[in-house]
Amino acid sequence: MPGTLLPPRSKRHHAQMERVSAAKPDLYLISSEDIIYEQDLGEDPGSIKPWISYIEYKQQNGTLYEQAFIMERACKQLPRSYKLWKLYLELRISHLRGRNPALHRDEYQKVNGLFERALVLLNKMPRIWEMYLSFLLEQPLVTQTRQTFDRALRALPITQHNRIWKLYKSFARSASGDTAIQIWARYMQVHPETAEDYIELLVELGRYTQAVRKYMEILNDSTFRSKEGKSHFQIWSEMVELLVNKAKKIDTQSYGGIDVEAIIRSGIERFSDQRGRLWAGLATYWITKGNFEKARDVFEEGVTTVMTVRDFTMIFDSYVEFEESIIGTLMDQASIRSKKGKVDEDADFDLDLRMMRFEQLMDRRPFLVNDVLLRQNPNNVIEWEKRVGLWGKNKAEIVNTYAAAIAAINPKKAHGKFHELWVNYAKFYEQGGDLDTARVIFDKAVKVPFKTVAELAETWCEWAEMELRNENFDKAVDIMAKATQAPKKSTVDYFDESLSPQQRVHKSWKLWSFYVDLVESVGTTDETRKIYDRIFELRIATPQTVVNFANLLEENKYFEESFKIYERGLDLFSYPVAFELWNLYLTKAVDRKISIERLRDLFEQALDGCPPKFAKVLYLMYGNLEEERGLARHAMRIYERATRAVSDEDRLEMFNFYITKSASNFGLTSTRPIYERAIAALPDSEAKDMCLKFAEMERRLGEIDRARAIYGHASQFCDPRTNAGFWQKWEAFEVQHGNEDTFKEMLRIKRSVQAQYNTDVNFIASQAIARSQQQRAQENGEADMGDEEADKEQADAMAALERQARAPVGFVAASTGPEGGNRPSGAQQPAPPANVNPDAIDLDDDEDMNE
Template identity: 20%
Template sequence: MDGNSSNRVKNKSAAPVQITAEQILRVALENQQTLKSGPKQRIDDLEELEDYRIRKRQSFEISIQGNKRVLAVYYKYADWEEGQKDFTRARSVYERCIDIDYRTPTTWIRYAEMEMRNKNINLARNIWDRAIGLLPRVSQIWFKYSFLEDMLGNYPAARAIFERWMKWHPEEQAWNAYVKFETRLKLFDNVRMVFERYIIVHPRIKVWIKYAKWEEKVGGDISQARTVYERAVKFFSEHSQIVQDQDDEVQLFITFAKFEERYKEIERARIIYKYALDNIPKHKAKDLFSTFSNFEKQHGDRVGIEDVIISKKRFQYEEDLKKNPKNYDTWFDYSKLEESNGDLSKIRDIYERSIAQVPPTNEKKHWKRYIYLWLNYAIFEELVAKDFDRSRLIYQACLKLIPHKQFSFSKIWIMAATFEIRQLQLDKARLIFGNAIGNHPKSKIFDKYIHLELELGNFDRARKLYEKCLELMPDSCVAWNEFAQLEARLGEKERSRTIYEIGVSQPTLDTPESLWKNYIDFEVQNKAYDNTRKLYRRLLERTNHVKVWISFTQFELKSNKTSDACRSIYMEAHKALQQSDKEERLLLLESWKQFEDTHGTKEQQELVSKRIPKRIVKRKIIKLPDGSDGPTEEYYEYIFPEEQASNPGLKLMEMALKWKRDGVNK
């Protein structure tokens, strides 16, 4: 026997007295020692109170010095002053907040609510009035201001506030609040006037429906409600471009018909349904047709209308598929029909039959429509049938079926990975993204994978993915830009600069101008102006584009704050672009002239004006298809001063034109 044999449990049977978990916790709580709290400060006289206040204010002021733009510190300061009943100091603190940033609505709201809590109503009104003058687009301020007057029973003032608000054409919530205010006061004529303005500012179908329902329920006038519906139908039939969603238009007809049905106007309702079916596209009239069928079941003689129509469409689809089983558009329509019917077994049967129709060739153009059958099937199982395991199997089967050596689809990889993310299976999602990169390395897949890791805060993983992406696609300027911007956001300026350097040094890039622009903007944001100048010089060695020169001059003007450096670059650019296109030279000279008009002397302005080319109108005869001469067409040609000096013929032409003008004037 070993030495630990005495510590072994010899009797493993249950003890006669059992101890519960509740008893263990109770004993633990009874034996727990209470933490000693700090000493409480007592203030016995006015002198101690003043001393306490001075120390507290000094503490707040010190906090503000370290956080001058952190408004939360000011709010605590103002709340403390309010607790001390020193409202003058509290107001002073809030005014300091407003001086720092008057665009923050929270400051105004807290300021006004402090005055309201202490029954300083006129002061609160003054604050609200200042706030809506400076921030007229902040709805919360208007709501609280009108609520103040409404709560005090000052209804004319509340109405005046709403009227001022409505002049800014606010969102629908503001108009609804105005309607409720007037309705509560039972001023129905005022409500109608508000609604008439409401439907002009927001000519949406739901606003018209709200107007009609108000007339029906609150206004109590059925004829008025019917008139509103009729006006709405007429308005949107004449202004069809305003209708943003056909479903809203369908809802208008359905609501109108149900209104007539409630008041036993069956024939009116039937006419509305028929008019809607004749004027709304058939692919958008699904809900309308369903509602009409239910209406006819209740009030008409077409009992089995829905079953008959579905059976007829099902027969038509089967006939079409017999002729062409690989017509994927027909499969889409057929599956939608069965989904509307709601029979899971039939829906799955249609999807299984459709995905069995594999394209005959391994050409991507034949697979583009087919692959959406798989996607629709997987989405149906996930969202409608709620069978997540079956949805996962569909994605896996689809990925096995695609010939990835010939082509692949980024969408199916991304959809499969995002499905696993929704199921909180991050490891499986990463595995799918990894397989996608191995089989089909495309920028979309990298973007989604990197976005996932960034949302999870895995910046090292994101860096590795960017490195892999740039290894496979070194010409992608989007990847270089995003990688560098990520490092800049993380505060790694040197890393970001190194990435930009490697990027611009690549021999081939798809959009190099965007990479250079972002690199230059990065250096400007970090106020590394010497680096920026070097970048412009390096860029000008690669390209002599006029926009680069103009951008360089604008940078010098902003960073240097002197016009001499900018002027020297304009001169250098003018010299460098002597052999360039005339339009580029003209663009540079126009920019230079604009600069000199603002910053230059009269002599410098005249010097640039002399370099501006003259515009000459020329005409050419357009040849017709039959070879004969057609009409003449005018076009402009620019002659620069140096060209005119070197070409005597141009000087003679100018003298002739001047002589001709002088003769005409005489």
């Protein structure tokens, strides 16, 4: 009824409303304009349509009371109409909007009652509940609001609960305290995936123990998936951070309390890549709890168990910071006491003790880092050596470190040179003057199953060198003899990994090399020869072994035996190693002046099967021998063989050398067949040069026709545009020795060759590439002139080249008249006589031609 509405702000209007309402309110609220709508209602009172029309009319033309009067009547007439109730409730809510619910509590309660009336029949309408609950959230009625939310959840189907929970969670955060926790706990039963929001609420409310328990619950639930995409470790880290930061406010004492240390230690075992941070967190937990000694124990355990330098650095830095903070606090307290004139011996002693412990901690850092690296890999020889160096002159600890290293390292898995650790161990005693102990160590070292034979051989050599340093030469020889001891016929493969290094060490070249050098220095020649022979028997000789053995015999005047050593070496090695041995062998054999027949036999053996790339040197040595001690024709025959046997790179040089030798021994005419074979054998680029030399030789001999024929043969290799030098030489030759017919023939051949190259695919492709490169250079700004100037200059250049090609030196081009031909630019030339033919050719006399 209108009396239930909040009175309007006009006091006069309010008084008038009260008087009319007391008399006949219905007559007062129904005007003559409403008669038509009242008639419609009378005709069809059960229909919602006339009521809606009536309400819409009043919304436009009626007062607030008139609208409320009509809506009240409509809701009484049709109490199950959602639409009518919604219009009515919205009207009443809008009328109270912006008003203080505490000051106008009665009016708010009236609207609450109106909602209760509506929900009697419309309790399945979620929108009505939402409106009611939103309206209650504006009022300071916590209990009533909570009970109404519970009623809404009970009344509505579960599919509509999300709409209610959206408001209910907002109410819970505003209500705070136990009410919020209970509401969220109920919500978690339906939506366990929102556990992170629940934990956030618990942390905000200071319920840290409950938050940790919820963390533990979701971490133990393998089906839980974070709606924020957090990983299992991220959630676990958040829990640990809460445990550490709120250590004093988390229940750890009561029955079922949280064991923080056990939780963090389980993470240390589980998350190996985060151990440094977790150890530091555990120590911080005890620091927060005020248990400094427990924190120090945790720091010590952390720095002595982590496996990475990164984790160690994190823990150690936290440890140092912790100690510095305690020392700083104690020093501040001592300063205050000194100002007050008080003396506390116990506090001063505690400060000194902590200072000393702090200094020891800093001194221990290199050792602790070394421990970390050795825990990572106990087979790391390099780190064991560094640990020995850290002890400085502490002999007892050095010995203990060597002993620990030898016991810890697996020889097959050693990272680094394990034998050097043994050698340095023995040298430590050697430097102390205890050779007997050093020998015992070496004796144990040579029995170690090293990873490679080379390490075992190095150990034997180091043992012998120790004896040499102490001038025990015989002892050193005995050690090497023992190291190289092997069966008479050894079939052991040096590279057979299935055998131990001790079974294969007798085939180590390094060991035998050291042994033979040692015996050569302190023993006799016969003893040295026996060792060299043994090396050859074991088939481990190298080219250097062959050379050293041969040089040893040569120094002792055993020349023939040194030659035999070279031959033994040549039986062992093939080319290219054999080339170096043959080179030395033949050089020494030639120097010894042995018989020519034997030398020829040696050279023939060397050349038999010699690869072309090595044949040149041997043939030159062979030819030189024949020139000095044999016959010249034999030498020429050898050089002729060389031109066929050498590699393609050396063939031109060999032909030139052969021609030079033949000319010096038998005259120029003897070189003709050599030139002819060279031109036939060499590639075109080299054959062209050989033709020019051949033609020049024939010209010097006066064989002009032969020279011209050679030029004609060579012309097929020379494109006029890329080999202008050849054509200039031929042109000069014809000017000097030819006539008009021969010159024209030369020009005809030149045009023919140029036409041939114009149709050659490779040449056309190369010219196209050249043109494209030139065009690209012009586009990049490398050409300074404009396009028109460049085209003009190019045309002028082409015309000049054409004139030059048509009118060589000594001739006048008919197309250009008196101005044609090749003449220097700017040179003054006399005009030809009027009675002289400008196209005539000035030929020398026959006598000049013959000259």
